[in-house]
Amino acid sequence: MLDAMDKRILRTLAENSRLSFREIARRIKASPATVLSRVRRMEEEGVIRSYGVVLDYEKAGYDLGAVILVKISKGKLFEVEKKIAIHPNVETVHDITGDYDCVIVARFPSRRSLDAFLKHIQTFDFVERTHTTLILNTIAGKTVIPA
Secondary structure, three states, X not given: OOOHHHHHHHHHHHHOOOOOHHHHHHHXXXXXXXXXXXXXXHHHOOOOOOOOOOOOOOOOOOXXXXXXXXXXXXXXXXXXXXXXXXXXXEEEEEEOOOOOOXXXXXXXXXHHHHHHHHHHHOOOOOEEEEEEEEEOOOOOOOOOOOO
């Protein structure tokens, strides 16, 4: 279970994972040794799974974002999701409730590449149908560390 200090450390890392332990400690008013030991513990426990970058997709040439709903035949959800998740344009894949079984968030450099991706996944066995919406603007995109 995460305590208040763990959450402050995680929020700080979510803002900038390149900060030194000393800088994180200064920002959250703790000792560097405390921050180091807590980060190492959270890594070992799998709370922190990896560190990464936050891209400006438009500047990177991937300004066409899509949310794709997928209906998958019963019993094959994880098999299909794993196949979709390895595609390099896929940002996230989620199981969902409702009329569809899976939602994909993906980024593409062009409509043509989005079209090719959709046609590709529609050839997968057990994909019954898809529904695609384009992302016009992203208002919030952050790692959430609940209070």
